Amino acid sequence: MWRIFGTSLLTFSFGVVSLFANELLLWEDCIWIGLERNAQLKLEKTKQGLFPILLNEKWKQYLPKLGVHYFGIFSRNREQLDQEYRDVRLQIQQLLYDGGEIEREKQKIEIKQLIQAEEKKILREKIIQTISLAYLHLNKRIIIDSLYDLRIERYHLEQKKLNLEVQTQLIPTFESKSIKQWELDFFAKRIHSQALKESSILELKQKMFLDPNESLALEPGITERIEIFQPTSFPIEVDMNHPIRKKNRLQFELASLEEESLNNDWKPKLVLGGYIGRNGNYGFPLQNEVYGVSLGFQTNLGGSSFVSNTQNGFQSEGNGIQRIPGYGPQAVGPGENGFQSGTIGIFDEVGREKKRFDSQLSQFQIRLEKEQSELNLRNNSKSIEVKLNEEYKQYSLYMEFVKFAFESLKQKREEKKSNLISELEYLKAEEEVFVALEQSIEHYFNYISTSLELVILLGEDPFNNRYFRLHNSKFHSDFTILLRDWKNLLPIENLQKREPKKQKQTPFLLEE
Numbered sequence: 001m002w003r004i005f006g007t008s009l010l011t012f013s014f015g016v017v018s019l020f021a022n023e024l025l026l027w028e029d030c031i032w033i034g035l036e037r038n039a040q041l042k043l044e045k046t047k048q049g050l051f052p053i054l055l056n057e058k059w060k061q062y063l064p065k066l067g068v069h070y071f072g073i074f075s076r077n078r079e080q081l082d083q084e085y086r087d088v089r090l091q092i093q094q095l096l097y098d099g100g101e102i103e104r105e106k107q108k109i110e111i112k113q114l115i116q117a118e119e120k121k122i123l124r125e126k127i128i129q130t131i132s133l134a135y136l137h138l139n140k141r142i143i144i145d146s147l148y149d150l151r152i153e154r155y156h157l158e159q160k161k162l163n164l165e166v167q168t169q170l171i172p173t174f175e176s177k178s179i180k181q182w183e184l185d186f187f188a189k190r191i192h193s194q195a196l197k198e199s200s201i202l203e204l205k206q207k208m209f210l211d212p213n214e215s216l217a218l219e220p221g222i223t224e225r226i227e228i229f230q231p232t233s234f235p236i237e238v239d240m241n242h243p244i245r246k247k248n249r250l251q252f253e254l255a256s257l258e259e260e261s262l263n264n265d266w267k268p269k270l271v272l273g274g275y276i277g278r279n280g281n282y283g284f285p286l287q288n289e290v291y292g293v294s295l296g297f298q299t300n301l302g303g304s305s306f307v308s309n310t311q312n313g314f315q316s317e318g319n320g321i322q323r324i325p326g327y328g329p330q331a332v333g334p335g336e337n338g339f340q341s342g343t344i345g346i347f348d349e350v351g352r353e354k355k356r357f358d359s360q361l362s363q364f365q366i367r368l369e370k371e372q373s374e375l376n377l378r379n380n381s382k383s384i385e386v387k388l389n390e391e392y393k394q395y396s397l398y399m400e401f402v403k404f405a406f407e408s409l410k411q412k413r414e415e416k417k418s419n420l421i422s423e424l425e426y427l428k429a430e431e432e433v434f435v436a437l438e439q440s441i442e443h444y445f446n447y448i449s450t451s452l453e454l455v456i457l458l459g460e461d462p463f464n465n466r467y468f469r470l471h472n473s474k475f476h477s478d479f480t481i482l483l484r485d486w487k488n489l490l491p492i493e494n495l496q497k498r499e500p501k502k503q504k505q506t507p508f509l510l511e512e
Helices: 002-011 013-022 027-037 039-047 050-060 101-167 173-207 243-263 352-417 423-458 478-488 507-511
Strands: 065-075 083-097 226-228 269-280 288-301 304-315 320-324 328-332 335-345 468-470
Touching: 027 101, 039 101, 050 101, 065 320, 083 320, 101 173, 101 243, 101 423, 101 478, 226 423, 243 352, 269 304, 320 335, 352 423, 352 478, 423 468, 423 478
Parallel strands: none
Antiparallel strands: 065 083, 083 269, 226 468, 269 288, 288 304, 304 335, 320 328
16 A cells, blocks of 8 residues: 555655755655654654553553551550551452453554554655645646746847847837837736746745745756646546445444443442551561451442452451551451442443443544545545546646647747737747647646646555656656747747848839
C-alpha cells in the first residue's frame, strides 16, 4: 500500500535538512520537509508512546501484588503497665477471575491505538495533499511568469524596432498609440502574474511550515518528469482500507466492547491473598510467627453491589492483633484465627442506566457517522471524477488550439516581416496564442492536482497511478515540447533601419 510511503518519507528526514539548505527542492523534498516540520504530526507521533504504557499497566493487573506491612502499638500510660506490640508481614494478592474485564480493557486500548494510527494516516495524507497542491500551483505560476518574461524580452525588442519605424515613418503615429494601449494591458497582466507567483511561494512555505523569510527554490522542469494519461471509463471505487473507513470500523468495535463490559459487569471478581510474618510484644527481634490466607469476592447485580471478604490465619505464640475491615484491630491469641465479612449495597450504582444509555447512543452515533462518511466518500470520488474528465478535455482542447495557433503565428511572423500586416496585428495574434497557452498550462496542472486528490481517495500511489506518473528522469511529453516551441518562437531579430517604402499611387493621385 502506498501509505507506507509516509513512513519511508520520515526515514529520509535527516537528509532533507541538508538538501533543503544546499540544493533546489523536488516535489518529494517539499513533502519530506512539510512532514518533518508539521507540529500536529509530531504531536500524533508523541501520542503513540502512551498506548504501550497503558497496556503495560493492564498487564500488571495479572501479576501478584506484593507488599510489606508494618503495624505497631505502644502504650505507656500512668498507673498502667507499659505495653508494646509490633507486627511485620509480607503480603501477596492474586486476581483469580474478573469476568474477562481486564482483557476487554486491553482490547479497548489496542483499538484506540489503531484508531490513533488511522487518524495519523488521515493527517499525513492531508499534509501530503495540501503540500502537493501548493507545490503544483507554484510551478504553474512559475511557468506562466516565465512566459511573461519571454514576452517582455520580445516586447522590448519590438519596442526598439517600433521606435525606429516611427522615426523613419514606416508606421503611422495612430498605430503607435494603439500599441501603447496594448502595452498597458500587457504590463497590468504581468504585474498580476508576478503577484500570484509571490502569493504561491508564501502559500507553499505555509504548508511546509517555513518562515516567510526562509529561502525556497524549486528544481525547474517538473513538466519534464510528469507523464499524464487519459482518464479511463472503468468504474472507480474508494479504497476499502481507506483510513476513514478503517477508523469507523474500529470505533464501532470499541463501542461494542463498551457495551459488552456493561453486559458482563455482573460477573464476580475473585482475589486470593496471603501473608507471612512475625510479631511480638518485646521489640525486635520479633518472637511469634504469623501466616494466613484470604479470599475476596465482589459482584454487581442490577446496580446493587455485594462485597465479601474471608481471612484465616495462624499465630504460633503470644498475643497478636487481627485487623478486621470495618471493625478495626482485635486482639487474638495463639492458634487459628479468622473472620468473615460481607456488605450488600442496594442500588448504590446510580449511574448504571446512564452508562448503558451512553453506550447505546455512542453506537448509534458511530453508525450514523459511518453512513455519512460512506456517502461523502462516494459522492466526493464521483464529483472529483467529473471534474477530472472536464480538466483533461479542456487541456486537450487548448493543446490542439495552441498547436494550430502556433502554425498560424509563424505565418503571421512572415507576413509581418514582409510588412503585409502591422506590428499591432501581429501582437494581437501573439496574444491569442499566449492566452490559449496559459489556459492549457492552467488545465494541465489542474488535471494533475485533481488526479492527486482522487488517487488518495482510491488508495493508489500519488506519484504512480492510472492518471499520471512522476519519472525520475526527464520525460518529453507533448506539453513540454509545446513549451519549448513557444520559447523557440521568439528569436532575436536584427535591429537595422529600413527605408520607407514608396507609397503606391491611388486613383485620387492619378487624377492629379
